[in-house]
Amino acid sequence: MSDRKGTLYVVSAPSGTGKDTVVRELLRLHPETAFSVSATTRAPREGETEGKDYYFVTRERFAEMIERGEFLEYAEYTTASYGTPAAAVDAALAAGRDMILVIEINGANNVKRKRPDAVLVFLVPPSFEELERRLRGRGTETEEQIAARMEKARAEILHMDEYDYIVKNDTVPHAVSDIESIMAAERLKAAKCIESVKGGLGI
Numbered sequence: 205m206s207d208r209k210g211t212l213y214v215v216s217a218p219s220g221t222g223k224d225t226v227v228r229e230l231l232r233l234h235p236e237t238a239f240s241v242s243a244t245t246r247a248p249r250e251g252e253t254e255g256k257d258y259y260f261v262t263r264e265r266f267a268e269m270i271e272r273g274e275f276l277e278y279a280e281y282t283t284a285s286y287g288t289p290a291a292a293v294d295a296a297l298a299a300g301r302d303m304i305l306v307i308e309i310n311g312a313n314n315v316k317r318k319r320p321d322a323v324l325v326f327l328v329p330p331s332f333e334e335l336e337r338r339l340r341g342r343g344t345e346t347e348e349q350i351a352a353r354m355e356k357a358r359a360e361i362l363h364m365d366e367y368d369y370i371v372k373n374d375t376v377p378h379a380v381s382d383i384e385s386i387m388a389a390e391r392l393k394a395a396k397c398i399e400s401v402k403g404g405l406g407i
């Protein structure tokens with residue numbers, strides 16, 4: 205157990221912006237950072253692994269998890285439910301590890317309400333045209349789903365002022381580097397480092 209508690213980071217972005225890609229690269233470079241695996245009622249996409257990308261659960265199991273108070277937050281998105289299991293978040297933070305949640309805007313707002321010291325990062329695409337290209341290029345949604353996600357993206361972007369930081373995902377290395385800067389700045393906040401600095405100075 206470390207003296208320093210970890211920091212809770214929340215990353216949101218319209219679907220297709222590249223948040224999974226950017227966060228995957230960030231975690232590859234910083235394996236000490238923990239990633240919160242959400243529970244969802246949606247079906248797995250090709251290539252997704254149970255327990256790594258999501259815990260894929262039935263609607264009944266999801267309702268049971270709500271009932272038992274197992275979620276830090278949960279929300280409906282399109283036709284499925286998504287929730288952040290609280291136990292893993294608390295364990296990582298208590299062990300001094302920073303924890304990243306990749307969740308949509310309603311969930312992000314709920315986390316900020318419950319944990320005001322959480323740091324909220326909004327990832328934006330360089331343009332709506334590029335967002336549509338990325339969504340289509342991923343090849344995991346039907347044309348109808350792409351249209352619905354584009355419409356949702358325009359509404360979601362309007363919430364970026366509720367976040368602490370905005371990062372443009374023009375290139376993955378640039379977006380990762382901006383998030384690294386945010387994490388570095390957060391670690392230097394007086395409230396986070398004052399005790400260890402005092403210890404070092406013997407005061």
Ligand code: ADP
Pocket residue numbers: 217218219220221222223224225226338339341342373374375376
């Ligand atoms: P999200 O998690 O936000 O829904 P993904 O990470 O699945 O988005 O990315 C959507 C698509 O865009 C993927 O095909 C991914 O390879 C691509 N992508 C992500 N970031 C970039 C970028 N900076 N430049 C070009 N393509 C990107």
Ligand code: 5GP
Pocket residue numbers: 216217218219242243246277278279281286287288289306307308309310311312
């Ligand atoms: P997808 O179906 O594309 O994996 O995810 C759809 C949306 O749900 C994305 O914006 C994703 O970040 C969000 N999401 C994933 N897990 C959670 C969660 O635990 N809680 C909330 N509120 N949103 C989540």
